[in-house]
Amino acid sequence: MATNADFAARRARAVPRGVGSATAVYAERALNAELWDIEGRRYIDFAAGIAVVNTGHRHPKVMAAVAKQSERFTHTAWQVAPYDVYVELAERLNEVAPFKGDAKTIFFTTGAEATENAVKIARAATRRSAVIAFTGGFHGRTLLASAMTGKVLPYKRGFGPMPSEIYHIPFPTGRDGNTLEASLKALNYLFAADVEPERVAAIILEPIQGEGGFHVASPELMKALREICDTHGILLIADEVQTGFARTGKLFAVEHSGVEPDLVTVAKALGGGFPISGVIGRAEIMDACEPGGLGGTYAGSPLACAAALAVLDVIKEENLVARAETLGQRLRSRVEAIAGKAGAVRIANVRGKGFMVGFDILDADGKPDGAEAKAVCARALEAGLILLTCGTQGEAIRVLAPLTIEDAIFEEGLNALERALNPKAPASAAETLKQSSELA
Incomplete structure (x- = not known):
């Protein structure tokens, strides 16, 4: 053996x-x-x-949904021959999006793809380029996602230079002087010294930091960011890759704050073990990109979409x-x-x-x-x-x-x-x- x-x-x-x-x-x-x-x-x-x-591993309803889909087809590429389970899953997520108004959803394969495409969408919608993230945040391991991640070792060392116009401010953990006031002061310093707010496309953060230590973004922080974004025309991205889908006692962790983001990145628990990610966003923002500007060969796999529909059913039924x-x-x-x-x-x-x-x-x-x-x-x-x-x-x-x-x-x-x-x-x-x- x-x-x-x-x-x-x-x-x-x-x-x-x-x-x-x-x-x-x-x-x-x-x-x-x-x-x-x-x-x-x-x-x-x-x-x-x-x-x-x-x-759970191999939930019977998830496994049954994947088996049923596998008898139909396993891959066509959405860009070649689109399919029903992609549309159905988008509709389901649009219904539960943590913001008011019309929503649209696009699917990818990994969490890093979701965060990077959220930035692409934000840049297209605002015609701006800069992105602000937080120390301790984790947004993936691809180059742009690594740049947004607020930790050098092991995610950045040896991989530089990082993509430009990615800025970080301290996350208010309550340790080492990292208070809410200190974080907002750092943001004001950033606007004064490094990048004018009119050039910022988005602020991205995890409602609860994952890799960074499970530190919770307080309602006060979220409300302050929402106000700053509204004042300057910046989009607020909630990275729910780790926090999403009932983990925190809400379907989305951002709901604890009462603040509505503009874009939400999802992955991990959505597929119940099958690789899928996505971006849920306000419809007018999501439609800013030209056809062909978003997507991927395996993005929104029909097997993973079927699994995700079953996951949403299980969350509700159980x-x-x-x-x-x-x-x-x-x-x-x-x-x-x-x-x-x-x-x-x-x-x-x-x-x-x-x-x-x-x-x-x-x-x-x-x-x-x-x-x-x-x-x-x-x-x-x-x-x-x-x-x-x-x-x-x-x-x-x-x-x-x-x-x-x-x-x-x-x-x-x-x-x-x-x-x-x-x-x-x-x-x-x-x-x-x-x-x-x-x-x-």
Whole structure:
């Protein structure tokens, strides 16, 4: 039987080191919130493919929809012979767009394609070129998306020069003087020193930063940005690639703020495991581009569109928006309880919305401790739990389990999380995560 180590050696010979992996676990199969590796070991998945399978691995309705579509056709290229499921999915998303008025939607394949095309659309609509983003933000790994991403290592180092006219201001995390007032002051300085607002096409931000550490954009920040955009004719782009589709206790995270964006980028959870992304926007803005200016060979794959329609059905039928709130509250309560126990690693700043929850790991001096956060994930993996870090220094633990996770499996995962956060505490029989070698 092949082992994880065997494939790690083969990977080292065949795959460049530029693409990393959070674990050395090679997947064999997965179902809902559980994953089995090629050695037969079972894991509880608190990553969900980085918020992709919000509806769980291989949800029956998603799989059935894809199977049905595959019997019709798998690809024609929308630009050659368009198809019904693309139109139907666009109509569904237009109906739930987080802004008033007519909406239109276009589909792509990856989150980076969505953010880059949102910029293209904004530039075409405004006839302007500059873009403002935030430190700590993550918008993808292609060149323009990397330029908008507010973190150098590993996303920018060695890849320069970056595309021009991309500017960053501090995201108000509440740490190191990064307050709302400081962020807005930095924006005013930017307008005074580097780029006049009349040259800015768009401001882009995640309503809750993903890779940047699960920091929430406050309603006050969103309202201030909306006012600034309205004053200067700038478009506001909400990057919902990681936050979208019930994860935060709303269909879109921007809805928590009460602010309406002009464009919304989506991906990840929309396809339920099948690659699809898109831009939802105000109709008059979306129609600014000439025919042929947008698209892609695989953009809006019919299989992925069928999967996405099923995902939207599952979110509604299984009430996953409310489920996210319930799961998030359980997680927060458990983490806060662990933080108060003797011997636990130093935990601070439990934050997020719905079931998009993160918290910091600090050292003895109260400083971000990326090394210990990494060690927490390693201990979790040993206990059978897949867990991810985030944050500008890798100091935060983020939890992104499927919204469909069964209560008993969730409790197992929380027990494993507690053991990883408090490794010196004695384990009881009830708290020990069962490991299974069964593949059935």
